[in-house]
Amino acid sequence: MGGSSVSLAGLLKPGMVNLGLKASSRDGILKELVSLAPLGEKAQHILLVNLRQREELGSTGIGRGVAIPHCRSLMLNSLTLIAGRSKAGVDFGSIDKKPARLFLLIIAPPHDPKNIYLITLGRIAQLAKDLAPNDPLYTADTPAEFIARLAELEKAL
Numbered sequence: 001m002g003g004s005s006v007s008l009a010g011l012l013k014p015g016m017v018n019l020g021l022k023a024s025s026r027d028g029i030l031k032e033l034v035s036l037a038p039l040g041e042k043a044q045h046i047l048l049v050n051l052r053q054r055e056e057l058g059s060t061g062i063g064r065g066v067a068i069p070h071c072r073s074l075m076l077n078s079l080t081l082i083a084g085r086s087k088a089g090v091d092f093g094s095i096d097k098k099p100a101r102l103f104l105l106i107i108a109p110p111h112d113p114k115n116i117y118l119i120t121l122g123r124i125a126q127l128a129k130d131l132a133p134n135d136p137l138y139t140a141d142t143p144a145e146f147i148a149r150l151a152e153l154e155k156a157l
Contacts, residue, residue: 006120008124009150011120012082016037017084018036018085021033023086026090027052029084030048032084034105037107038080054070059092059093059095061095062095062125062128064098065131066100066102066128067094067104070108072117074109074110076107079120080108082104083104083150084105085146086099088101102137106120106121127150
């Protein structure tokens, strides 16, 4: 585990996984992901603005069909992970110019003494590096299957 006790599968709740994202734009995908956050409409809107600003600094599409939109926000008091999948894929401005199909959204509070935010980002990036285009993450039928596969991939890290 590389000395890190962060478990992506542990952070992810089935209610925070959408395996059928419908949007065809980066903005639309962010909106769909944020709608899963356990927040009121106004707080979700603020979160969306934060995420858009972050994407303007540079795309969070890390290639291999994976994007990790992320930001710090006062809206949530613990690190929150939200996952989404788009069957068609969406142009996310990824470094390899390929559409992103898998989205792992990280929202972290500004006060994060254990730096879980960066550790989580690093773990997802590590995972994505070896992700085959036909990995079960892309074919899982239910959030539970998706989370179980994530746990398997983490064990191999």
